[in-house]
Amino acid sequence: MLSIKDLRANVGDKEILKGLSLEVKAGEVHAIMGPNGSGKSTLGHVLAGRENYEATAGSVDFDGKNLLDMDIEERSREGLFLAFQYPVEIPGVSNMEFLKTAVDAVREHRGMEPIDSVQFMKLAREKCKAVNLDDQFLKRGVNEGFSGGEKKRNELMQMMLLEPKLCIMDETDSGLDIDALQVVAEGVNAMRSEDRAIVLVTHYQRLLDYIKPDFVHVLSGGKIIKSGDRSLALELEEKGYGWITKEVA
Amino acid sequence: MAAFTQQAAELTPAGLNWLADFNQRGRERWKVTPFPTRKTENWKYTSLQALADGSYLRWPQAKGAELSEQVDAIEGLDACALIFVNGVFAESLSCNNLPESVEVVRFSQANESQQQAILAKLGSIADSEKHLFAALNDSWLQEGVYLHVAKNAHVKQPIYIHHITTPEAENFAVNQRLLVHVESSAEATVVEHFSSTEEAQNCFTNAITELQLDANARLTHYHLHLEEENTLHIGGVHVNLERDATLNSFMMSLGANLQRTDVVVNHRGEGAHCGLNGIYLPNHKHTVDFHTCIEHAVPNCTTHEVFRGIIGDHGKAVFNGRIHIHQDAQKTVADLSNKNLLTSHNAEVDTKPELEIYADDVKCSHGATIAQLEEKALYYLQSRGVDRERAEIMLSFGFINELLEQLAHVPVRDYLTPLVSELFEKKFDRARASA
Numbered sequence A: 001m002l003s004i005k006d007l008r009a010n011v012g013d014k015e016i017l018k019g020l021s022l023e024v025k026a027g028e029v030h031a032i033m034g035p036n037g038s039g040k041s042t043l044g045h046v047l048a049g050r051e052n053y054e055a056t057a058g059s060v061d062f063d064g065k066n067l068l069d070m071d072i073e074e075r076s077r078e079g080l081f082l083a084f085q086y087p088v089e090i091p092g093v094s095n096m097e098f099l100k101t102a103v104d105a106v107r108e109h110r111g112m113e114p115i116d117s118v119q120f121m122k123l124a125r126e127k128c129k130a131v132n133l134d135d136q137f138l139k140r141g142v143n144e145g146f147s148g149g150e151k152k153r154n155e156l157m158q159m160m161l162l163e164p165k166l167c168i169m170d171e172t173d174s175g176l177d178i179d180a181l182q183v184v185a186e187g188v189n190a191m192r193s194e195d196r197a198i199v200l201v202t203h204y205q206r207l208l209d210y211i212k213p214d215f216v217h218v219l220s221g222g223k224i225i226k227s228g229d230r231s232l233a234l235e236l237e238e239k240g241y242g243w244i245t246k247e248v249a
Numbered sequence B: 001m002a003a004f005t006q007q008a009a010e011l012t013p014a015g016l017n018w019l020a021d022f023n024q025r026g027r028e029r030w031k032v033t034p035f036p037t038r039k040t041e042n043w044k045y046t047s048l049q050a051l052a053d054g055s056y057l058r059w060p061q062a063k064g065a066e067l068s069e070q071v072d073a074i075e076g077l078d079a080c081a082l083i084f085v086n087g088v089f090a091e092s093l094s095c096n097n098l099p100e101s102v103e104v105v106r107f108s109q110a111n112e113s114q115q116q117a118i119l120a121k122l123g124s125i126a127d128s129e130k131h132l133f134a135a136l137n138d139s140w141l142q143e144g145v146y147l148h149v150a151k152n153a154h155v156k157q158p159i160y161i162h163h164i165t166t167p168e169a170e171n172f173a174v175n176q177r178l179l180v181h182v183e184s185s186a187e188a189t190v191v192e193h194f195s196s197t198e199e200a201q202n203c204f205t206n207a208i209t210e211l212q213l214d215a216n217a218r219l220t221h222y223h224l225h226l227e228e229e230n231t232l233h234i235g236g237v238h239v240n241l242e243r244d245a246t247l248n249s250f251m252m253s254l255g256a257n258l259q260r261t262d263v264v265v266n267h268r269g270e271g272a273h274c275g276l277n278g279i280y281l282p283n284h285k286h287t288v289d290f291h292t293c294i295e296h297a298v299p300n301c302t303t304h305e306v307f308r309g310i311i312g313d314h315g316k317a318v319f320n321g322r323i324h325i326h327q328d329a330q331k332t333v334a335d336l337s338n339k340n341l342l343t344s345h346n347a348e349v350d351t352k353p354e355l356e357i358y359a360d361d362v363k364c365s366h367g368a369t370i371a372q373l374e375e376k377a378l379y380y381l382q383s384r385g386v387d388r389e390r391a392e393i394m395l396s397f398g399f400i401n402e403l404l405e406q407l408a409h410v411p412v413r414d415y416l417t418p419l420v421s422e423l424f425e426k427k428f429d430r431a432r433a434s435a
């Protein structure tokens, strides 16, 4: 589904990704771990198409299409979803309106009619419940004044509504209380399916107890420097990153 | 420009005898007040060049309304409507089922006691020595509306004054005047709506509104500039608030070749409150200019003022927000916020907050910002599949939506909201077409 080859990317003038390769197939769950500042979020933004995050070399193939050629919105409509590490607050735009616009945009792309408002209300309430957010959150401004954990759950709710093919979740587990972590994990597990891939960026092995990944990667210095199965995460928990960076060097 | 002053003074109203002295005083004042130039502080950023050739100095030729219905009416307001077309009262379109305890009379129809009541207040709120175009309005005055709400009356039904302009063969001027007197402990709602029938317009409107709120009176006031862009409109809203009176006023300017509004609120009795909100949305080559001035002359009054503007294309906005707290006005609580969003590189805003405080025990805050659409927010919306243009519309709308949502009258909100959306859509249709 996603094939990244030797990707180099700049943020502004600074090279952050330095030859990163990653293969993700449908049905798989990948976890990416790595030190602060190693380029995990940068990877997410490069894939999502953020301005000023510029790929300078390498390729990204998304379901047979050149991802790097697409506009931000097109990538989303094609089924790529990035759950932000820092979701953006947009006062004045109601969460509800935002979600419906997004859902309709994706539906239009899939050749479907806009969703009926009443039906959408129902659906949105359902998803709120699934992530344990009161449906009052639908009326508030997008992420406006949401607590850290509420923002993360709002990201997950969007993901559930948009039903993407590829979910990149950037530290969606950070800042969640223990119960919320479980709610999020359940939500993500419910979305696991044969035709969907999930990439989890996380600092905590704990999340991986709930969502069992097929692969674990270490991203450091702008590259994937080690890949393995779930046991790698346990090893990292125990030993930190030092030993791998040494091993690679 | 001296030529304009002279020519405008020569344009005289058909005239009501009982107003002749009033007209004359206005004319004298107009003649001795120098016409603003770019060096005149209050007109520094707004050009009056469009008036200079004097072509607007004639009264409309048509003597009555040619309209068969009230165009662009605010639906569902369940109001008592008074409709004027090019300044001429359109009887057939207007309502006459007045709520009890309200007196609405046109100056031309006023009986002697009403004339006395009008003359007692007229010009006492709008200071034509300080406001040049109020002086011109005085001198041109022939028709106006006097609204009187009796003591203790709670009038639910809004009084809706709708001024419609239609094009004529030649440029023309319309002079409008509204005088409202809400007596003590009475409550009312006044909607002033300015609109035009079609795109082609050639009207210069000079409008003055005077609002007198006696002790403990409450007035909800809307002042909606929704005319087509080829109009020129200079107007003033002048308010006196007596003890414990409350004014909640909302102003909107969609933008036109010239839309200048001077708002003056005088806190004259302790405990008075002024809530003043406004939205302006100039684009194309529009100029919208709001000069607001809140005079806190007595203690214990409050002011809450919020203006937001979105300026696109080659549009220009001027906002001057003055709060003047006199020496005696202890315990004043006043805040003013003006936020501007520029959606084009050619758009311009000149915002100047002016806080003058001579009392020591007051709470005041004052802020003005100018920003562009936030790239991060656009990205977030786009990353959810929303296209760039739609994202820009959503953010623009979000910027002012808060003020629309606060409107006390749902029909007004429901009327304005799609209008604003449409404006943004149009703008982006143009952007797309030219891309």
Ligand SMILES: Nc1ncnc2c1ncn2[C@@H]1O[C@H](COP(=O)(O)OP(=O)(O)OP(=O)(O)O)[C@@H](O)[C@H]1O
Pocket (backbone or CB within 6 Å): A011, A012, A014, A016, A034, A035, A036, A037, A038, A039, A040, A041, A042, A043, A085
């Ligand atoms: N606009 C920018 N200009 C310069 N450097 C930047 C910019 N944005 C990010 N960076 C740098 O890029 C590097 C990678 O940042 P990134 O956010 O991808 O790290 P991360 O792996 O997600 O870290 P964390 O675990 O803390 O979230 C950091 O050193 C960061 O300071």
Ligand SMILES: [Mg+2]
Pocket (backbone or CB within 6 Å): A040, A041, A042, A085, A170
């Ligand atoms: Mg990060």
